Amino acid sequence: MADRSEKKDNHPKIARSSATDIMSNLPSEVTENILMLLPLRDAVRTSILSRKWRYKWVNLPQLVFDDTLVKDSMENDDPLLHSKLFKIIFQVLLLHNGPIVKFTLSISALxxxxxxxxxxxxxxxxxxxxxxxxxxxxxGYRFPSSLFSCEELRQLYLSNCSFDPPLTFKGFSRIxxxxxxxxxxxxxxxEKLVSSCxxxxxxxxxxxxxxxxxxxxxPNxxxxSSNARFKYIHFQNAPLLAVVLITSDDDEEDGKAYQMIDVFGCLPVIETLQLGRRFLKFLTVGGVPERLLFTxxxxxxxxxxxxYCREIAEVSFVLCLIKSAPNLKKLEIEMFTSKDDDTGPVLEFLEMQLYSDVSFNQLREVKMQFYSGTRPELxxxxxILAKSPMLETMLIESSKEVADNGELTxxxxxAPKVEIIRKDADKNRVTYLAKGLNWSLTEGGG
Known part of the structure; x- marks a missing residue:
């Protein structure tokens, strides 16, 4: 009995010893991957695991100083918080060994x-x-000239500062x-920065x-992506540009009219395009053809x-782009109008399109937001329903409850399998219309 008891007592020691051996003898690439997955504070704490783990973290190629440094160990209102944080940062850098490939400083308390x-x-x-x-x-902090001498930089993220390179700066050749x-x-x-990268x-x-x-x-x-304001953007040399998201919604008149042919003619491989109110407006001022001279x-x-549904130029612009994109699969659009607007010209234009030979052959998904049930929207x-043989889903969202007289049905x-989905945000009500059948359900208890 004594022997069995003695063996039983040894089992935990054997288990702990085995676990320690396994942890201590992991391949270096495995331990590095483990450390990189941990917050830096926890990576430093692995030094207590065993002698072989002591200071393994000092070889980490990436250092991320974020709000986890403050959490549970410091108070945001501590008057010495700033000095404590930078003391930690510089201590880590002092102990670090080897190149630092990635460095992030993102602490909201600073x-x-x-x-x-x-x-x-x-x-x-x-x-x-x-x-x-x-x-x-x-x-408006101005970074020192040392930033502009980082010749190995591949990725740069800066916020809330002033970017003012010295006159000798020739660009980031590898970024x-x-x-x-x-x-x-x-x-x-x-402009100079972009062209010098x-x-x-x-x-x-x-x-x-x-x-x-x-x-x-x-060229590469x-x-x-930009939601900043520009008087003028010109795609002088961007032959590989595939995703363009220009979303400024500023409605001021200060800006230059764009010719659609000049803009899209410089984007031969564009795959995803998002345009905000301001850029869209200046594109329409330059004149809207029925369709572009190129596809x-x-x-x-x-x-x-x-x-704006009340402006025929903007409705024409939408249809021009759809017609000029034979492989368009997804359309998302916010359309606004007012009950007091004169929508006669827009309705006449849309009716003419209905009887034309135009077809949106690849369109699969349409999403309309801020729907208010006006005639131009309908x-x-x-x-779209009459010209899209491959359409699968049309989602119509309104920011308030809109009366439905069944006209959509x-x-x-x-399209034989199209599903129309109406969603009124105020009451979380979702109505499905498919193949002429109308049935509804209520989400969120609305």
């Missing part, structure tokens, strides 16, 4: 930034490839992604910022924000 200067000097000498500085209040949130550029700086594939500009003109000369650019063969997804729906459609 408000001032004098320590960023020596931080940038350090990173510029350690082979940094991916850099993200996201602090909510940098007060593929630039993302700027509320960043201030001097005259011509953004020959490998740039992704450009994102966010925040209610105002820029003058932007000539895009980026594939993705462009947008690669365009699959089209999203248009705030199309006629537009009628046209009587519209003829050429």
């Amino acid at each position: 408000k001032i930034c004098s320590e960023i200067h020596p931080l940038m000097v350090f990173l510029s000498k350690n082979g940094i490839r991916e850099l993200a500085i996201d602090i909510c209040d940098l007060n 593929t992604s630039l993302e700027f949130i509320l960043v201030d550029f001097g005259d011509g700086v953004l 020959p490998l740039l594939e992704r450009l994102k500009l966010e925040g209610p910022m105002y820029y003058d003109n932007l000539e895009i000369d980026a 650019l594939k993705f462009l 947008l063969d690669h365009l699959k997804v089209l999203q248009l924000d705030e199309v 006629e537009f729906i009628k046209l 009587r519209f003829p459609h050429v």
Whole structure:
């Protein structure tokens, strides 16, 4: 009995020893992957696991300092919070061994930034490839020249600062992604930056910022997203640009009219296009042809924000793009009108289209938002249903309850399996109309 008891007592020790051996003898690439999946604070704590794990984290190629540093260990209202955080950051950097491929500083509690200067000097000498500085209040901070000497940079993310490179700056020769949130550029700086990054594939500009003109000369650019305001954007050299999201909704008159043929003629492989109110408006000022002289063969997804049904030019613009995109599969559109508008010309135009030979042969999905049940909206729906033989889903969303007299169920459609879905946001009511059958259900207890 004593022997059996003694063996039983040894089992936990054997189990702990085996687990320790397994953890200590993991291949280096496995331990590195484990460490990179952990928040940095927890990665540092792995030093206590065993002698072989001690300081393994100092070789990590990526360092992410985020709000997990503050959570559970510091108080946001601590007057010494700023100095404590940077003390931790510099201690980690002091112990770190080897190149730092990725560095992220994203701590919402940080408000001032004098320590960023020596931080940038350090990173510029350690082979940094991916850099993200996201602090909510940098007060127009100007980065030191050391930022612009990071020759290995592939990805750069900056927020709430001023981007002002020295005169000797020749661009980032290896960078593929630039993302700027509320960043201030001097005259011509953004344009020069884009053209001096020959490998740039992704450009994102966010925040209610105002820029003058932007000539895009980026032969490898594939993705462009911006909700900033520009007087003028010209796609001078962007033969690979496949995704364009320009979503500024500013309605001021300060801007230049665009010719549709000039804009889309420079985007030969565009696949996804989203246009906000402002850019759409200036495109229509330049004149709207019935269809473009060339086809947008690669365009699959089209999203248009705030199309005014009362303006025939804007309705014409929508149909021009659809007609010029023979392989379009998805259309999302916000259409607005008022009961006091004179919609006669728009209704006449849509009726003419209904009796034309135009067809939207590849269109599968349509989404209309802010539907209010006006005649132009109904006629537009009628046209889509009558001209889209492959249509599968039409989702019609309204921001308030809209009376339904059953007219949608009587519209003829050429797609045998089309499903029309009506959704009234106020009451979470969803109505399905399919193959002439009308049945409804209520979501969320509305």
